[in-house]
Amino acid sequence: MPDKPGSQGKEQPRRRQARGERRIAQLLEAAASVFCTSGYTATSTNAIAREAGVSPGTLYQFFPNKEAIAIELGDRLMHEMRETYGVALAPVDPTTPLAEAVGAAVDRFIAFNTEHPVFFALMKGPDTPGRIAEEHDALHLTLVTRIEELLASFLPDTPPADVTRTAHVCLGIYKAGLELVLTHEGAEREAYVRELKDVLVRYLEPLADARLGTGGGTRTATPGASA
Incomplete structure (x- = not known):
């Protein structure tokens, strides 16, 4: 059956767009x-071009400079991070032991960062592009708010x-521990994760x-301050 008039013309832009998306993903990975x-x-x-196996000219077809690359990469990572803490800080069953809830949340965040x-490399540097720093600050505030909601419960x-x-302290503890976790590998990394939890x-x-007027021992709760 012959193609409808104009169908090939529509298909070609879609193919070029798909090739462009693959190239962008290749450059971001590099x-x-x-x-x-x-x-x-x-x-x-x-x-970056050398790592991607392309010419600098090919890179400049998609990004004018490394800052634009970092911003695009940061935007995509921020989106993934928001999804991650949305799951990690979701409400849990009130009977869940504190250690179990903390451990589950920390594991999700550590998995994302590893x-x-x-x-971590982009957010840590003093020369992080301004837009990334602003997005990270917004992410930080949103994360603190989510932790506050769960702590209040x-x-x-x-x-x-x-x-x-308390929410800020929890987040500060996690960030400090994360730096130690990421500088180690294998069994030693696992040991640092356990220490963080x-x-x-x-x-x-x-x-x-x-707050409950108890004298200690293991408490069950709805935490999530584990971020």
């Missing part, structure tokens, strides 16, 4: 590798200012016990 190895400042567009080490009657402070649980348990 950029992620180079940023992790060399850092943002020392990275050049030539190094699968995407460039996220197992710290009833706690003043909002105290909940906010233990620190968070030991921090939160007394707070929960105090």
Whole structure:
């Protein structure tokens, strides 16, 4: 059956668009590798093109400079990160032990950061492009808010200012622990992950016990402050 008039003309742009998307994904993957190895400042567009196996001219067809590449990469990572903490900080059954809930959330965040080490590399650097820094600040505030919501559920009657402070401390503990986790491999990395979980649980348990008027021991709750 012959093609309808104009069908080939419509198909060609779609094919070019698909090829363009694959090329962009190839360049972003190469950029992620180079940023992790060399850092943002020392990275050049030539190094990214070389890692991607393309000419600099091909790279410039899609991105005018390395900042544009970093911003596109950062945008995609931010989207994935929001999905990750949406799952990691979702409400859990009230009978879930604190250690189990903390462990599950930490595992999800650690998995994201170990699968995407460039996220940490881009966010950590002092020369992070302004737009990425702004997006990260917005992500941080949203994350703190989610932690506050979950903390409030197992710290009833706690003043909002105290909940906010606790949320910031939890996030600070996680970020400090993450840096240690990412600098180790294998069994040693797993050991640092266990230590991170233990620190968070030991921090939160007394707070929960105090608010409930209990004298200690293992508490079950609806945490999520494990971020």
